Amino acid sequence: MIGSLGFVLGTTLMYATPLIYASLGGVISERSGVINIGLEGLLAFGAFAGATVGYYTGNPWLGFIAGGVGSGLIGLIHAISSVTFHGDQVVSGIAINFIGPGLAIFLSRKFFSGAAMTIPVEYKIPKFLPGVFPKYSFLDNLLNQDWTTVIAILCAVVMWFILYKTVLGLRILSVGENPEAADTLGISVRKIRYSCVIMSGVLAGLGGASMSLAVASNFFPTLISGHGFIALAAMIFGQWKPHGALGACLIFGLAQALVIFLGSTSISISSELLSMMPYILTLVILLGFVSSANAPAADGQPYEKE
Amino acid sequence: MGKEYIDYDNIVVEMKGIVKKFGDFTANDHIDLTVHKGEVHALLGENGAGKSTLMNVLYGFYESTEGEIFVNGEKLTDHSPTNSIAKGIGMVHQHFMLVQNFTVAENIVLGNEPVKGKGLMDREQAIKEVRELSERYGLYVEPEAKIQDISVGMQQRVEILKTLYRGAEILILDEPTAVLTPQEIEELIDIIHNLVKEGKTIIIITHKLNEVKSACDYCTIIRRGVRIDTVDVDDVSQKDLAEKMVGRSVEFKVEKEELEAGDLILKVEDLHVRDNRNIQKVKGLNLEVYQGEILGVAGVDGNGQSEFLEAINGLRDVESGKITAGGVDITYAKPKDVNESGVVIIPEDRQKRGLVLDFNLAENFILQKFKKNPFASERGILADDEIYKYGERLIKEFDIRPPKVKQLAGELSGGNQQKVVIAREISNVHDLLIAVQPTRGLDVGAIEYVHKSLVEERNKGRGVLLISFELDEIMGMSDRIAVIYEGEIVKVFKAGEATEKEIGLLMAGGEANE
Numbered sequence: 169m170i171g172s173l174g175f176v177l178g179t180t181l182m183y184a185t186p187l188i189y190a191s192l193g194g195v196i197s198e199r200s201g202v203i204n205i206g207l208e209g210l211l212a213f214g215a216f217a218g219a220t221v222g223y224y225t226g227n228p229w230l231g232f233i234a235g236g237v238g239s240g241l242i243g244l245i246h247a248i249s250s251v252t253f254h255g256d257q258v259v260s261g262i263a264i265n266f267i268g269p270g271l272a273i274f275l276s277r278k279f280f281s282g283a284a285m286t287i288p289v290e291y292k293i294p295k296f297l298p299g300v301f302p303k304y305s306f307l308d309n310l311l312n313q314d315w316t317t318v319i320a321i322l323c324a325v326v327m328w329f330i331l332y333k334t335v336l337g338l339r340i341l342s343v344g345e346n347p348e349a350a351d352t353l354g355i356s357v358r359k360i361r362y363s364c365v366i367m368s369g370v371l372a373g374l375g376g377a378s379m380s381l382a383v384a385s386n387f388f389p390t391l392i393s394g395h396g397f398i399a400l401a402a403m404i405f406g407q408w409k410p411h412g413a414l415g416a417c418l419i420f421g422l423a424q425a426l427v428i429f430l431g432s433t434s435i436s437i438s439s440e441l442l443s444m445m446p447y448i449l450t451l452v453i454l455l456g457f458v459s460s461a462n463a464p465a466a467d468g469q470p471y472e473k474e
Numbered sequence: 475m476g477k478e479y480i481d482y483d484n485i486v487v488e489m490k491g492i493v494k495k496f497g498d499f500t501a502n503d504h505i506d507l508t509v510h511k512g513e514v515h516a517l518l519g520e521n522g523a524g525k526s527t528l529m530n531v532l533y534g535f536y537e538s539t540e541g542e543i544f545v546n547g548e549k550l551t552d553h554s555p556t557n558s559i560a561k562g563i564g565m566v567h568q569h570f571m572l573v574q575n576f577t578v579a580e581n582i583v584l585g586n587e588p589v590k591g592k593g594l595m596d597r598e599q600a601i602k603e604v605r606e607l608s609e610r611y612g613l614y615v616e617p618e619a620k621i622q623d624i625s626v627g628m629q630q631r632v633e634i635l636k637t638l639y640r641g642a643e644i645l646i647l648d649e650p651t652a653v654l655t656p657q658e659i660e661e662l663i664d665i666i667h668n669l670v671k672e673g674k675t676i677i678i679i680t681h682k683l684n685e686v687k688s689a690c691d692y693c694t695i696i697r698r699g700v701r702i703d704t705v706d707v708d709d710v711s712q713k714d715l716a717e718k719m720v721g722r723s724v725e726f727k728v729e730k731e732e733l734e735a736g737d738l739i740l741k742v743e744d745l746h747v748r749d750n751r752n753i754q755k756v757k758g759l760n761l762e763v764y765q766g767e768i769l770g771v772a773g774v775d776g777n778g779q780s781e782f783l784e785a786i787n788g789l790r791d792v793e794s795g796k797i798t799a800g801g802v803d804i805t806y807a808k809p810k811d812v813n814e815s816g817v818v819i820i821p822e823d824r825q826k827r828g829l830v831l832d833f834n835l836a837e838n839f840i841l842q843k844f845k846k847n848p849f850a851s852e853r854g855i856l857a858d859d860e861i862y863k864y865g866e867r868l869i870k871e872f873d874i875r876p877p878k879v880k881q882l883a884g885e886l887s888g889g890n891q892q893k894v895v896i897a898r899e900i901s902n903v904h905d906l907l908i909a910v911q912p913t914r915g916l917d918v919g920a921i922e923y924v925h926k927s928l929v930e931e932r933n934k935g936r937g938v939l940l941i942s943f944e945l946d947e948i949m950g951m952s953d954r955i956a957v958i959y960e961g962e963i964v965k966v967f968k969a970g971e972a973t974e975k976e977i978g979l980l981m982a983g984g985e986a987n988e
Contacts, residue, residue, distance in 0.1 A: 335587045335595050342573050342584050349571035353585030353636075354556040465574060 174309030176425045181310075181317050182383060184421025186211065188320040189375025190399035191406070191413040192327055193368040198408055199331065200364035201344040201357075201466040202250050205261035206242075207372050208396025209268025214239040214376025216272030219387035220279055222289040228381045232293065232316065235377025236370040242268055243369015244362075251361045254470035265396070273389055285388035286380075293382040316378035323371065327410040340364060344464035347471040357471050372396070394447060401450045407462045416453075423449045477691050479512035479670045485547070486511045486644055486675050487532065492541035494527050501527040503699040504541070509644075509692075514666060514676045516686040516707070518719055519696035520917040522887045525679045526568075528696070529646050532677075533565045534558040545644070564637025565646040568679075570629050572621045578632050579604045579617040582639050607635055612668045627658035634665065645669065648679045652915065663689045681719070681917045683712040697721055720919045728925045728950060730932070735953070736765030739906050739937035740786075740817075745795035747781045747961075754793070755781040757961035763906065768928060768938040770952030771963075774981050775943045778961035780822065783910055783941065787819050788812045800905050813842055818899040822910040822941075824888075828895040831884030835874065836865030838883050839898050872897040889920025896927055906937040913947060925951060945981070949974055959983050 190207045197204035204210075217238030222231025246264050249255040273284050280286055293314050301308035331337035340360055342350040347357045379395070380387045398420050405419075406412025423446040431442055487509040494502040501524045509515045517525040530536045532543060534553040543550045545561045558565075572581050579600045588599035604617040613631045621629060630650065637645055651659045666676055666689055678690060686693050686707060693710075695702040695718045702718050716724040740763040747756035755778040763769045773779060784790035786797055788809040797805045802815045821827035829838050840849050840861055848860040865879035874886075874893050883894060892912065900907065909928060913921040928951060932938050942948050948955055949969075956966045957980040964980055979985075 333595060334593045335589055336593060338576075338580060338584060338587060338595055342576065345573040345575060346571060349573055349581075350584070352555055352565075352567070352571050354559065355585050 170306050171304065171309070172429065174306035176422070176429050178309035178313065179425035179428055180418060180421040181313050182421070183424040184417045185314065185317045185320045186375040186379040186383065186395055187399045187402055187417040187420055188324060188414055189378060190372045190396055191402040191417050192320075192323055192410055193371035193375070194400055194403035195406075195408055195410055195413050196327065196340075196364045196371065197368035198403065198467050199344045199464055200340050200361045201347060201464055201469065201471070202247070202361055202365050202368075203257040203261060203468040204246065204264075204365065204368050205258060205400060206246055206264025206268070206396075207368075207399050208392065208394070209265040210239040210242055210369050210372035211268070211376040211379065211396045211399075212392040213242050213268040213272050214373030215380040215391055216276060216286065216376070216387040217373065218377025219286040219289060219380035219385075220276070222291075222377075222381050223287055223386075226290055228289060228291050228293045231289065231381050232374065232377045235380075236373040239268070239373025239376060240366050240370040242271075243366045243372075246369070247362045247365035250365065250470065251358055254472055257468050257470070269389065269392070272387065276387065286386045288385040289381060292385050293378070314378070314382040316374075316382045320375075320378070321414070323374075324410045324414040331410065341464075344466055347466050347469075351471070351473065361471075372399075375399070398446060398450050401454050404463075405453050408464060408467075419453075420446055420449065477513075479673070480691065481511040484511040485509070486545065487677070488544040489528070489532060490542045490544075492528060492531055492543070493539045494524075494531055494536060495539045500699050502531065502538070505696065505699075505701045507694055507701070508704075509675055509677060511675050512670050512673060513692060514670060514678065514690045516690040516693040517677060517679045517696060518681065518683075518686055518693050518715060520681055520719060520919060521889060523696045523719075524699040525696050526648060529565065529648065529677065529679055532558075533563060533646060559640045559642070562641060562643035563646065564640060564642025564644070566630065566633040566637060566648060566650065568648040568650075568652060570633050572629055572632060574622040575620060577618050577620055578615050578624070578628075581621060581632055582607075582617075582636050586640060603639070604635065607638055611635075611638060611665070611672060613638075613665055625658075627654055627661065630654070630658075630662070631665070634669075642674070644675045644677070646677045646679070649681075650678060651680070651682060651685055659685075683715050683719075683918070686715060687712060695719055716918050719917075724918055724922060728922075728929050730929045733766045733932065733953070735767045736935055739763055739765050739800055740939065741796075741798040742786075743796045743798075745782070745785060745797065746793040747778070747785045747790060748793055749781050755961050756785065759795070759958075759962055761956060761963055763937040763939050765905065765937050766932060766935045767953040768932050768940055768951050770948035770955045771939065771941045771958050772945055772948040772955055772977055772981055773941075773943070773958035777958050777981075779910070779941050779943075779958060781961075782958075783819070783822070783908065786812065786817070786908065810842075813902065816903060816905040818902050818904040818907050820892075820895055820899055820907070820909040820912050822914070824891050824895050825884075829883040829891060832882060834865075834880045834882055835869060835886075835894060836862050836879040838894055839865050839868050839901075841898065842902060868897045868901060889916050889923070892916060892920065892924060896924065900927070900931060904936065906939065907931050908939045908941070910941045911943065912940070913942075913944070945974060945978060949977070957981055 190211050194204055194207055214235035218231040218235030221234035222228045242264060246260050249260040250257045276284055276286055293316050295312050296315055296318050297312045301312060331341060339355050343357050343360045351357050376392060379391060384391060402416035402420055403413050405416040427442045427445050430437060431439055485508055489507040492502050492505045505528055519525040527536065531538045534555045582604050583600045588596040590596040601617040608615050613635055615628060615631050615635065650662060654662060669676060680686060690707050692704060693707050694704045697719060742759055742761040745756050745759040746754060749755045759782060781790060785792050788807050792805050799815050799817050804812050804815055825831060844850060848857060850856050862879050869877045869879060872893050874890050883891060912924050928938055928940065940951055953969050954966060955977065956963045957977055959981060
């Protein structure tokens with residue numbers, strides 16, 4: 169029993185990890201006032217870039233960083249269209265959702281002789297506490313996570329600290345709430361929004377890379393299937409707060425973990441129904457608990473100086 | 475205000491020959507402005523006269539096309555809001571620029587935050603500094619309260635403190651009283667007094683004459699981008715100021731002849747209406763309006779006026795009671811049917827309820843009749859020719875500027891937007907005109923126009939129901955005055971039967987002397 173619990177909790181963390189990165193990416197972008205529904209595309213490209221660099225260098229960490237850098241660059245496209253050209257952020261986000269996976273598969277065919285998937289990496293992201301606890305014990309299942317999981321939680325803590333305890337955080341929040349006010353006080357709305365949107369891409373890219381280098385060991389077209397949208401739902405459910413998003417991602421991770429756990433037990437539920445669970449949960453949460461009352465006031469509004 | 479704090483040897487702001495063009499429109503045409511230390515200087519002008527543009531040039535928001543600015547004798551180059559703060563110029567915008575879910579202290583220090591260690595917010599220090607500042611200038615605020623929880627008057631103090639925190643010596647206040655209650659206005663004048671006593675210089679952008687008289691020392695009048703005059707406020711009357719501002723003589727009082735009241739046109743019996751939060755806001759309201767009269771409803775905002783109006787025009791369900799217009803029961807009628815039964819309405823908020831801001835003028839004119847001949851064929855195809863012809867006609871008839879049918883309603887000045895609403899409404903067949911706050915936010919010239927239109931309607935034998943929070947307007951316009959308090963008409967007077975004081979007392983829930 170306790171072993172099963174450890175398994176479920178451990179799997180929760182594993183599946184929550186990519187969601188946490190992406191969700192935090194959503195938080196930082198929207199807190200600065202730029203809607204980012206392109207998380208899905210950013211995750212996909214990050215997963216591809218991570219797996220590819222991880223494969224060619226043989227170093228998963230380089231792959232992980234490459235995932236962040238790659239999607240950071242895609243994030244830059246979103247920033248240019250939303251901040252410099254005052255474009256519709258939702259439209260730009262949709263475009264990112266096409267560009268991310270499209271570019272990933274296109275480049276994959278270039279680098280891997282026509283295959284739409286990358287070759288599995290030899291070295292995955294290492295574990296946090298390998299061999300400290302007996303294998304398959306409760307503590308091992310729970311605590312011996314991938315390093316990327318530990319980093320994801322650290323990212324949430326760091327983002328909370330930056331947003332609520334530092335001057336930079338106050339300025340980011342002010343830009344997302346009332347960019348005009350911030351501008352008149354000499355805060356550069358453009359710089360803050362650019363950095364936050366790029367950072368959003370970097371985080372989602374790290375999330376993608378954690379998917380292809382830790383959860384799985386390569387990139388393939390269906391690797392990222394709705395995770396970006398679940399992360400978006402988690403961000404909303406978490407009220408645009410890093411700690412809220414973290415908590416919401418853990419709930420979604422739990423749903424995924426239960427899918428796997430129940431699938432492995434003798435309880436007979438059709439696997440199709442089971443695999444729908446995280447998505448249904450997303451819908452239920454969005455319908456039942458979400459009000460946009462706590463969205464940043466200027467979220468989605470391009471800022472144009474008169 | 476008393477000029478004892480003015481240092482005439484010390485010119486703090488000097489603007490010379492300022493020209494600001496937007497495309498081929500000249501907003502400022504060679505304007506000069508001189509302001510001394512310790513002075514309260516008014517920039518008076520109608521909406522769109524160019525006074526805000528001039529101040530935005532001084533503040534560095536806009537770059538002037540021509541001209542020079544000297545602050546404390548130093549010529550400004552490469553001007554921007556950031557270095558304007560460094561030169562000691564602070565601006566309080568008409569629309570407050572505050573972050574609603576931040577605290578007062580956070581809003582004040584934003585962009586210039588006290589820190590402990592590298593980049594760490596020192597919130598205690600921020601609160602302490604705000605407290606000190608607010609005590610020094612007699613601007614009481616609660617540093618830890620959130621902006622969304624405090625009154626508009628308090629928010630304005632936060633804006634003033636924001637500029638003082640940054641060391642502003644010259645404060646520009648853009649239409650500072652537009653959003654304040656009469657009591658808050660008095661408090662603001664006290665604050666201004668405190669500020670000049672502390673050696674600050676204040677420039678107030680305004681179109682309100684009584685404000686210039688009560689709060690300012692000198693006044694520069696701007697009309698259509700040109701400086702008309704700079705006067706000592708003590709030497710001029712409100713009437714002189716108004717004439718300089720508008721460019722012609724202005725009637726404060728609307729002339730109207732005695733008229734015999736006609737038939738009953740609107741009858742409201744024991745009306746009960748609830749608001750969105752399900753609180754009963756109209757509680758047994760009775761009212762009658764006759765043809766050929768203006769009935770003014772005097773009352774403080776929030777006493778059921780909005781709900782009453784929405785019940786009449788069919789936007790809100792009536793709980794109980796009866797509304798009859800011209801003999802037709804419209805208690806449960808839809809807005810369209812109310813309109814067709816001869817009731818036209820100038821709504822309280824012209825931008826929200828009166829106009830579709832993204833539609834052009836011609837389209838706005840036919841909002842109620844676009845389905846009808848000659849604007850649409852039987853198959854429902856719009857007849858553009860007719861629509862624009864009709865638009866041209868109304869624009870000419872009501873002197874709407876600029877006279878372009880394809881201009882978007884949102885691009886017009888407030889006065890002209892109101893003209894569009896009036897034009898559309900009174901061009902419908904009607905016997906009753908309801909006007910709610912019809913002059914809100916308008917300048918003198920436009921107010922005069924609106925008032926004249928209302929009197930004309932009355933003279934044509936129609937009923938006019940005027941709901942306004944401005945007691946002056948009610949007193950000046952109405953043939954009969956009904957006082958509304960907590961959703962009931964507490965008393966109805968004939969014009970001249972009651973003094974302003976008596977009505978004011980009733981509006982506040984007091985008893986009138988019989």
